[in-house]
Amino acid sequence: MIAIVDYGAGNLNSVKKAFDYLGAEVVVTTQPEIVTTADKIVLPGVGHFSALIGLDNAGLRDALLRGASAGKPFLGICLGMQWLFEGSDEAPQFAGAGIFAGRCRPFPSSVKSPHVGWNSLAVREGSRLLRNVAPDSFVYYTHSFQAPVVAATTAATEYGAQFSAAVEQENVFGVQFHPEKSWTVGLLILKNFCEVR
């Protein structure tokens, strides 16, 4: 069973709907106990980095960190991926999980913000999450802050500068874009996550 973590940051229907379409057994939950018993964890989220305070308030933070360190496949989407880094300039007082090095920052002033729409991926070889994703595939973004390109980056996207589109380290995966809204490319990525063992 895949637990989709609900901590009050926006609408999770689309993420659930995409997993339902793929035939995966998913549950949307606010309960740390359910996260603890799940086989896989999905941390979605849109909006402001401070919304992640909802994880602390609900006692979910520990359950997520324990799940990730126990080797459960873990997928952070959008804000959920940003949480995997050390923090964000959007809410400097709030700490991320620190699984990936670096902080999230705003886009350079040379481009409009937010970054909204379909942009292409520069995919690096060897990613389990991006298996069979064509090198220049398009995915759908909507965000105002971006994570740096790091050693764990498996795909980068260009908007003003390069940022991390996808990161991966053993069982922990993150995508800045919205696979649930990225048509066949996005469904392939979610299917790959369902098949990770």
Place this chain on the structure above:
Amino acid sequence: MLTKRIIACLDVDDGRVVKGVQFVNLRDAGDPVKCAAAHARDGADEIVLLDITATSDKRQTMLDVVSRTARGLFIPFTVGGGIRELSDAEAVFEAGADKIAINSAAVKDPTLIGKIAARFGSQAVVVAIDARRVNGGFEVFVAGGRIPTGRDALLWAREAAACGAGEILLTSMDRDGTQSGFDCELVQTVADAVSIPVIASGGAGSARDFIDVFRSGRADAALAASIFHFGIENIAQLKRELHAANVPVRWPC
């Protein structure tokens, strides 16, 4: 590279897709669920569904249409029409929309933008502006284009962005349904004034019109309805032409 979005719009009345010219003379164009799926397959980057009558007795019909349309759609899906308060927005999100579009209600009470954004995020709030050329300027109209507000479109777009809107859907009433080209001057005026994306609407008739609104209008996205429904321009063909003209689009997709 960030691409220019092509958005297919379904104007829905009592569960059916319809399309008018300058907001009147409606023609039937089919089942919204089938239309949305067909446009997605053809390469539409997003679907917008507008409930153009939005009377309370038809509200449940609309939510049912939203729910059935959303079920098999894995591209961004915006729903507008008849959203007057936060609870209306909640019902539409619950039915499966990714974003909502608000128009008259936002003009009446701009704090509604912030209320919905606080709950669902700015990226989920599209402020739709219907504008018409009046005395050398662009005036905002509400209530499906029936009521002039005396407000300037550029100033209203700026205010909406400051209130927390994530995108502006800007319709030229003068061009709506005429297929005579987008109002590039209107689009550019607003696109240069706000940092959030501007979706141009009203007047799409050919690939040339899209090229013009992306280049001289500086639109981030362009929306069309009638040309796609009646098969005058297939989205796949349109994207091929834009790609050939070096406009960045999601193609092939």
